[in-house]
Amino acid sequence: MRLRDARRASTRSRNGPVALLPGHVVPETRQLMELREYLPILLFLGVSTIMGMVLLGLGTLLGPRRPGAEKLSPYECGFEAFEDARMKFDVRYFLVAILFIVFDLEIAFLFPWAVVFTDLGAQGLAVMGLFLGVLVIGFVYVWKKGALEWE
Numbered sequence: 001m002r003l004r005d006a007r008r009a010s011t012r013s014r015n016g017p018v019a020l021l022p023g024h025v026v027p028e029t030r031q032l033m034e035l036r037e038y039l040p041i042l043l044f045l046g047v048s049t050i051m052g053m054v055l056l057g058l059g060t061l062l063g064p065r066r067p068g069a070e071k072l073s074p075y076e077c078g079f080e081a082f083e084d085a086r087m088k089f090d091v092r093y094f095l096v097a098i099l100f101i102v103f104d105l106e107i108a109f110l111f112p113w114a115v116v117f118t119d120l121g122a123q124g125l126a127v128m129g130l131f132l133g134v135l136v137i138g139f140v141y142v143w144k145k146g147a148l149e150w151e
Contacts, residue, residue: 095147099139106135 113120113128142148 092147092150095142099142099147102138103135106132 109131110128113124117124
């Protein structure tokens with residue numbers, strides 16, 4: 001008799017499934033128990049999906065509809081979209097965007113450094129001080145050149 005048939009035979013009795021050994025759980029019951037552990041997650045996903053759909057639907061049905069020329073016009077980069085493609089525009093918009101990316105990356109470097117700060121010691125503090133010093137010098141330079149001032 002194969003092992004699978006032996007398990008089937010030993011798990012059947014008049015009173016229902018029987019464990020093969022003390023503490024042993026029948027494989028079918030174990031799978032059912034594992035699936036039951038996912039039930040709260042499935043309920044949460046279902047309720048949140050339904051609530052999201054209901055709230056979007058209510059916003060669409062009950063929200064104000066006042067379209068106008070100004071609301072329907074596209075807006076990008078601080079100037080009108082339907083003008084000459086070769087028109088002059090202010091480069092400071094892009095400079096501010098690049099500065100934002102630079103200082104955003106600075107913060108991305110500060111978090112891992114702060115996590116392992118105690119392991120790095122004085123050398124880690126000096127290196128990060130040098131890094132921040134270079135960025136501060138660059139920030140002061142950009143500020144003195146007037147790139148952050150809008151007229």
